[in-house]
Amino acid sequence: MQTTEVTHNTVINYGQTRILSDQEFKQFTDLIYDECGVSLSVDKRLFLESRLKKRMDELGIKNGQEYFAFVTGVKSKYHELPTLLDALMICETSFFRNAPQFDLFSQTVLPEVIARKEQVGSRLLRVWSAGCSTGQEPYSAAISMLEAVRYQPDWTLRVFASDLSFTALERAQNGIYRADQMKSVAPHLTRKYFHQENSNFVVNDEVKRRVTFDYHNLKNDNGLRNLDVIFCRNVMIYFDREEQQRLVNRFANCLMPGGYLFIGHAESLQWLSDRFTMIHKDKGIAYKLVA
Ligand SMILES: C[S@@+](CC[C@H](N)C(=O)[O-])C[C@H]1O[C@@H](n2cnc3c(N)ncnc32)[C@H](O)[C@@H]1O
Known part of the structure; x- marks a missing residue:
């Protein structure tokens, strides 16, 4: 039996x-x-x-x-x-996953970071998608950044994207998605940032060249510093409290003062770190590193 x-x-x-x-x-x-x-x-x-x-x-x-x-x-x-x-590894993901968070990123976080950078004469935005799975998250971030600076082409946009799943990273790097994976991409963004090959959608070079994929285990520091934003969503959920604390502490060290951390909707920084303050708009939540 x-x-x-x-x-x-x-x-x-x-x-x-x-x-x-x-x-x-x-x-x-x-x-x-x-x-x-x-x-x-x-x-x-x-x-x-x-x-x-x-x-x-x-x-x-x-x-x-x-x-x-x-x-x-x-x-x-x-x-x-x-x-x-x-x-x-459980690699579930989607483009613009958690739309209110991406609205917060596009409408509040990016304008603020861009204004802050302009004040000090910098035109460089650096974002890390930690636990990027098959690439939808870093490509969504890159598209949002391209949209945010679309009238100022002199900005340099960099998205570092890392994971410990080789199979996920390979797919991410290919940047080829089925039609059913494109449902959460607005039609005007699909037209602008993807092209079709047979029945699939392929990320355009304009987006791809902003994103660098790399193998990285979040147990270790990867040496990135002075980042503007980190996305680490739906990853910490698999860690215990001690590991979450260590990870969030490392993230704080990777960010610029005033930089932002986006975590998954079922995750929280409560009891993990007092180095961040929560901001929200509608249902979108992010954590700002206290300068
Ligand atoms: C559920 S997916 C989330 C993908 C994306 N961040 C999102 O929210 O749509 C979790 C990802 O975290 C990665 N991951 C889990 N533990 C990791 C670790 N220790 N180091 C790096 N990546 C890890 C998995 O390989 C998987 O791709």
């Missing part, structure tokens, strides 16, 4: 294949937490087991202990650990 019950006792029968003992489940969740800050509680056990099984089947590995030894082995870990983390 096939059971899908998650018990605290030893193993689970998932899709007829028993994969992890309790001890192995803990070994894997500790490893994943240490490597990338993602905290997998017992209710994510089915999810973890199904992703592990897929990878183990690809490698012809039969049990959890053998795979654990492989993924942590001196020879294999530099390749296999990133592959495992990639397989575990």
Whole structure:
């Protein structure tokens, strides 16, 4: 009989294949937490087991202990650990996700930052999309920035976009999206910033050349400093409180005084940091670094 019950006792029968003992489940969740800050509680056990099984089947590995030894082995870990983390990432995203936040970005944050930069004679805007998934977030940011300076072409716009999923980054870099992924892009922006190839929509070079994609694990500092805005949305939700605190602290160090942090609608900075003050417009929320 096939059971899908998650018990605290030893193993689970998932899709007829028993994969992890309790001890192995803990070994894997500790490893994943240490490597990338993602905290997998017992209710994510089915999810973890199904992703592990897929990878183990690809490698012809039969049990959890053998795979654990492989993924942590001196020879294999530099390749296999990133592959495992990639397989575990949830990369759901969309263009202009959380429209009120993008309205706040376009109508309040960008005009303020642009005015501040002009006062000091700078014409450079730098934004980081941390946990950029398949690219919709950084491209949305770049499009918003292009729109904000459309009558002042002498501005330099830079969007740094990072993730630890290689597969997501590859798609992001390609910048090719199906029609159903374009629903949240206003028609005039689709016409202006995308072109069609067969039934797909491709990001125009004007946008692409403003965005630089890179592999980066948010457990580590990436050295970016004096940023105007950071988007890190729907990423912290997978971290525990301690990891969230460390991350937000690093973000504060990456931003200019008065820079802005956008987080996901289900995330909050309450209890995490007193270095930011919340601003909102309608339902859009952002956090401003207290100078
Ligand atoms: C749900 S997606 C969110 C994408 C986008 N920010 C948005 O809100 O639409 C979460 C992304 O965070 C990335 N991620 C999770 N943990 C990470 C880490 N430690 N370092 C870098 N990226 C991470 C995942 O690979 C995934 O692409």
